[in-house]
Amino acid sequence: MKYLTTENIDYLAIGAAVLGAGGGGDPYLGKLMAKQALMEKGKIPLLDPDDIPDDELVIPSAMMGAPAVMLEKLPNGSEPEAAFRAVESFFGRKAYAVLPIEAGGINSCIPVYTAAKLGLPLVDADGMGRAFPEIQMVTYTIGGVSASPMVCCDEKGNKVVIEAINNNWVETFARTITVAMGLSSMIGLYVMEAKKVKKWGVKGTISLAIEIGKRIIVSHEKKTSAVDSILELTNGYRLFEGKVTDVQRDLTTGFVRGNAKFEGIDAFKGTSFELHFQNENLVGLLNGKPCAMVPDLITILDRETGSPITTEHLKYGQRAVIIGMPCVEVWRSEKGLELVGPRYFKYDYDYVPIEELVKRNAS
Amino acid sequence: MKYLTTENIDYLAIGAAVLGAGGGGDPYLGKLMAKQALMEKGKIPLLDPDDIPDDELVIPSAMMGAPAVMLEKLPNGSEPEAAFRAVESFFGRKAYAVLPIEAGGINSCIPVYTAAKLGLPLVDADGMGRAFPEIQMVTYTIGGVSASPMVCCDEKGNKVVIEAINNNWVETFARTITVAMGLSSMIGLYVMEAKKVKKWGVKGTISLAIEIGKRIIVSHEKKTSAVDSILELTNGYRLFEGKVTDVQRDLTTGFVRGNAKFEGIDAFKGTSFELHFQNENLVGLLNGKPCAMVPDLITILDRETGSPITTEHLKYGQRAVIIGMPCVEVWRSEKGLELVGPRYFKYDYDYVPIEELVKRNAS
Numbered sequence: 001m002k003y004l005t006t007e008n009i010d011y012l013a014i015g016a017a018v019l020g021a022g023g024g025g026d027p028y029l030g031k032l033m034a035k036q037a038l039m040e041k042g043k044i045p046l047l048d049p050d051d052i053p054d055d056e057l058v059i060p061s062a063m064m065g066a067p068a069v070m071l072e073k074l075p076n077g078s079e080p081e082a083a084f085r086a087v088e089s090f091f092g093r094k095a096y097a098v099l100p101i102e103a104g105g106i107n108s109c110i111p112v113y114t115a116a117k118l119g120l121p122l123v124d125a126d127g128m129g130r131a132f133p134e135i136q137m138v139t140y141t142i143g144g145v146s147a148s149p150m151v152c153c154d155e156k157g158n159k160v161v162i163e164a165i166n167n168n169w170v171e172t173f174a175r176t177i178t179v180a181m182g183l184s185s186m187i188g189l190y191v192m193e194a195k196k197v198k199k200w201g202v203k204g205t206i207s208l209a210i211e212i213g214k215r216i217i218v219s220h221e222k223k224t225s226a227v228d229s230i231l232e233l234t235n236g237y238r239l240f241e242g243k244v245t246d247v248q249r250d251l252t253t254g255f256v257r258g259n260a261k262f263e264g265i266d267a268f269k270g271t272s273f274e275l276h277f278q279n280e281n282l283v284g285l286l287n288g289k290p291c292a293m294v295p296d297l298i299t300i301l302d303r304e305t306g307s308p309i310t311t312e313h314l315k316y317g318q319r320a321v322i323i324g325m326p327c328v329e330v331w332r333s334e335k336g337l338e339l340v341g342p343r344y345f346k347y348d349y350d351y352v353p354i355e356e357l358v359k360r361n362a363s
Numbered sequence: 364m365k366y367l368t369t370e371n372i373d374y375l376a377i378g379a380a381v382l383g384a385g386g387g388g389d390p391y392l393g394k395l396m397a398k399q400a401l402m403e404k405g406k407i408p409l410l411d412p413d414d415i416p417d418d419e420l421v422i423p424s425a426m427m428g429a430p431a432v433m434l435e436k437l438p439n440g441s442e443p444e445a446a447f448r449a450v451e452s453f454f455g456r457k458a459y460a461v462l463p464i465e466a467g468g469i470n471s472c473i474p475v476y477t478a479a480k481l482g483l484p485l486v487d488a489d490g491m492g493r494a495f496p497e498i499q500m501v502t503y504t505i506g507g508v509s510a511s512p513m514v515c516c517d518e519k520g521n522k523v524v525i526e527a528i529n530n531n532w533v534e535t536f537a538r539t540i541t542v543a544m545g546l547s548s549m550i551g552l553y554v555m556e557a558k559k560v561k562k563w564g565v566k567g568t569i570s571l572a573i574e575i576g577k578r579i580i581v582s583h584e585k586k587t588s589a590v591d592s593i594l595e596l597t598n599g600y601r602l603f604e605g606k607v608t609d610v611q612r613d614l615t616t617g618f619v620r621g622n623a624k625f626e627g628i629d630a631f632k633g634t635s636f637e638l639h640f641q642n643e644n645l646v647g648l649l650n651g652k653p654c655a656m657v658p659d660l661i662t663i664l665d666r667e668t669g670s671p672i673t674t675e676h677l678k679y680g681q682r683a684v685i686i687g688m689p690c691v692e693v694w695r696s697e698k699g700l701e702l703v704g705p706r707y708f709k710y711d712y713d714y715v716p717i718e719e720l721v722k723r724n725a726s
Contacts, residue, residue: 158532160540161524169521172543177523180539 003043004112004122006035008210015213016108017308018230019205019325021297023131023280024104025067025310033077034109037116044112045121047097049201052194056096058123059087059191061114064135064152064174065184067106068312079153079186080114086151086159087188097121099197101138101190103205104131105310110186122206127190129202129328130297132340133255133279135174136167139328140190142335143200150174150189154181202328208233216306226306227321236325237358239284239291240273241265241303244318249311255279260314262322273322275300276347277311283347284322291361292324293347295331295340296354299323324354366406367475367485369398371573378576379471380671381593382568382688384660386494386643387467388430388673396440397472400479407475408484410460412564415557419459421486422450422554424477427498427515427537428547430469431675442516442549443477449514449522450551460484462560464501464553466568467494468673473549485569490553492565492691493660495703496618496642498537499530502691503553505698506563513537513552517544565691571596579669589669590684599688600721602647602654603636604628604666607681612674618642623677625685636685638663640674645708647685654724655687656710658694658703659717662686687717 004012012034013027038044052058061080063070088095098115101107103126115122127138135147147170150162160177164170170189178185212230219226231238242262249258257278264271274285281298284291292298300309303319330336332353342349352360367375375397376390401407415421424443426433451458461478464470466489478485490501498510510533513525523540527533533552541548575593582589594601605625612621620641627634637648644661647654655661663672666682693699695716705712715723 156532157528158536159526160536161526163522163524165520169519173521173523173540176539176543177536180535 002046002124002207004038004046005043006038009034009038009109009112011210011213011217012108012112012206013105013213014216014307015209015211016103017105017310018212018299018301019103019129019209019297020105020131020308020310021280021299022277022311023133024102025106026071026312027105027109029070029074030063030106030109030113033075034112034116037113041116041119044115046124046206047121049123049125049194049197049203052096052123052197054193054195056194057091057093057191058097058099058194058197059084059095059188060099060101060127061111062101062107062187063110063184064187065178069183070106073155073182073184075186076155079155080110081117082159083151083153083186083188084114084118086153086161087149087191090149091191095120096194097123099123100126100206102126102128102131103209107131108206108209123197124206125197125201125203126205127201129205130295131280135171135189137340138190139200139202139330140192140196141167141339142330142333143196145190145192145196145200147189150187152177152181152185152187154185200330219306227301227323230306231323234325236323237354238321239298239324240271240286240322241268242273242320244314244316244320247314247316256311262320265319275322278345279311281311282345283342283349284324286361289361290349290352291357292354293342293349293351294345295327295336297325297327299325326354365409365487367401367409368406369401372397372401372472372475374573374576374580375471375475375569376468376576377579377670378572378574379466380468380673381575381579381662381664382492382572382660383467383494383671383673384643384662385640385674386496387465388469389434389675390468390472392433392437393426393469393472393476396438397475397479400476404479404482407478409487409569410484412486412488412557412560412566415459415486415560417556417558419557420454420456420554421460421462421557421560422447422458422551423462423464423490424474425464425470425550426473426547427550428541432546433469436518436545436547438549439518442518443473444480445522446514446516446549446551447477447481449516449524450512450554453512454554458483459557460486462486463489463569465489465491465494466572470494471569471572486560487569488560488564488566489568490564492568494643498534498552500703501553502563502565502693503555503559504530504702505693505696506559508553508555508559508563510552513550515540515544515548515550517548563693582669590664590686593669594686597688599686600717601684602661602687603634603649603685604631605636605683607677607679607683610677610679619674625683628682638685639710641708642674644674646705646710646712647687649724652724653712653715654720655717656705656712656714657708658690658699660688660690662688689717
């Protein structure tokens with residue numbers, strides 16, 4: 001059996017941020033929480049979903065809202081458990097394990113914290129294989145799993161339970177409640193039997209994030225670049241290398257929307273790159289032509305260290321390598337693209353897989 | 364035993380609007396709902412709270428949000444029952460009766476509808492003896508009764524349950540959820556044992572509203588004015604008679620805030636009246652000096668018919684009689700004034716009872 005220990009947490013957080021595709025937030029506090037809980041409870045089992053009996057319940061635990069807010073409005077530490085237990089009580093059954101819901105700085109750590117606190121194993125799977133901004137954007141929605149009942153808890157002890165007619169309505173209510181809670185809340189939702197994870201989950205996300213993180217941190221120590229090693233692991237592409245010449249951000253809608261411009265260096269000298277983001281990086285244009293688009297992953301790495309740079313931390317003058325990675329197949333289905341394709345995010349592009357775009361641009 | 368029948372509903376709605384002190388909304392749809400349910404189920408018992416065993420549960424049923432919205436976003440009719448049953452299920456016990464929460468056009472009718480639909484009696488009491496805009500503004504808050512668990516239901520079938528640390532947080536969450544539901548929701552909250560109603564409830568509100576309404580409607584038929592008769596019944600005062608010369612309204616905060624100016628006629632010729640309102644009428648100034656203030660009741664009556672005019676329906680040129688009525692004693696306590704005194708509503712006045720103000724202004 002695999003186990004997660006405190007040593008894995010730095011790997012996990014940095015690797016999940018690579019899969020977070022610019023989103024998922026600053027993992028600082030999440031890392032501290034996960035490490036502290038693991039130090040108290042020791043290691044926790046990391047379960048292959050296929051090793052869980054079909055009809056056992058698993059429950060995702062996550063944070064909703066603006067991760068930056070958590071650095072000032074500190075959690076009291078009992079919210080994730082409160083949300084998890086409240087969801088559990090709806091079914092009158094105990095959960096078998098905690099399920100991560102997305103790959104991203106903070107939400108890779110919160111389920112570890114919850115699992116360690118509750119003495120439960122963690123499932124090595126998530127519902128995105130990356131990060132997305134809205135509740136309904138999980139592979140489980142395609143599989144007909146309801147996000148309801150969803151529970152939001154805050155650090156003051158308030159608890160709100162949502163039972164909505166579909167996952168989009170869950171998003172609507174949860175967003176407004178999270179704003180009222182002070183822009184962040186701890187949530188439990190998408191309770192499901194293990195067979196749903198086996199069928200619809202993105203398997204191995206946690207192991208993959210840990211391996212990516214390990215390669216980045218080891219390369220720091222060796223003073224080499226981790227980029228090629230990450231690309232090999234994720235079947236990814238080096239889309240661009242250059243420096244940031246402009247960043248525009250708009251926060252008025254409750255998301256970080258904007259774009260960044262890059263000027264090529266070295267092999268990319270004379271070319272330009274434009275990145276459009278809404279919490280996550282969604283569309284990349286090389287010399288004005290799309291070279292990667294959502295739901296495929298676009299991630300900015302620091303050119304020196306290979307560490308991921310989130311959309312919140314993009315700054316003028318940064319030297320970056322921009323990589324693209326194919327998303328999991330289910331996102332490329334008709335239902336998948338309805339949920340998270342470029343048009344959902346109001347971009348006027350039909351989705352073209354990254355492999356195809358790279359081929360086109362090379363010819 | 365007293366009973367409520369369809370014949371009482373017009374009386375109840377118009378009388379409750381008098382007690383609504385300018386708030387409580389347009390009862391049109393609420394009246395239709397209550398009448399239809401009563402026609403189906405026949406009469407329902409109207410219980411004196413003192414006749415209910417101490418430890419039986421009673422549950423308030425009400426509408427939250429903008430009553431005007433209900434005229435376009437029609438209820439499907441099952442929401443009040445859904446909210447009521449959801450609250451009930453938290454306690455694993457059946458309710459003994461439905462409890463009105465406020466006196467006001469729409470929220471006098473909704474509990475009748477719910478009681479008739481569920482085949483339960485209605486309690487002859489409420490938690491205000493008038494209307495107020497926010498959830499925590501009930502006598503039960505002073506008595507330490509929690510508004511949680513509170514359930515909000517919409518016509519689409521969405522349900523949200525709030526368990527908050529105090530009644531002000533319940534208001535915060537319920538307001539934001541109601542806005543997300545499209546500005547109106549049906550709610551269940553303040554579940555309590557009957558002994559709390561006996562101690563903290565405003566008793567006889569329903570009977571009083573029916574009696575007020577009856578006097579107004581009978582006087583229409585006799586072509587006389589009901590004003591004196593209402594004043595006698597409520598220990599009220601004729602504060603002013605005149606016509607509306609100006610109305611200012613601001614809806615941007617989700618409430619109807621504003622003021623209206625009046626010019627005296629007949630016995631009040633040469634005097635002026637200024638009314639400040641926030642959903643309900645809160646402060647009245649006669650020639651610039653306060654003559655009534657919240658939590659005492661200020662109600663505008665049509666000078667011809669004696670029918671109440673809500674703040675939403677105040678219009679230039681209307682001829683009106685402005686009456687003031689003393690609130691129930693519990694609102695005049697320190698805790699009561701903290702919850703609903705003039706300073707809570709940001710008016711720079713210390714509360715003075717209406718009897719005292721009338722005396723001062725007369726001397």
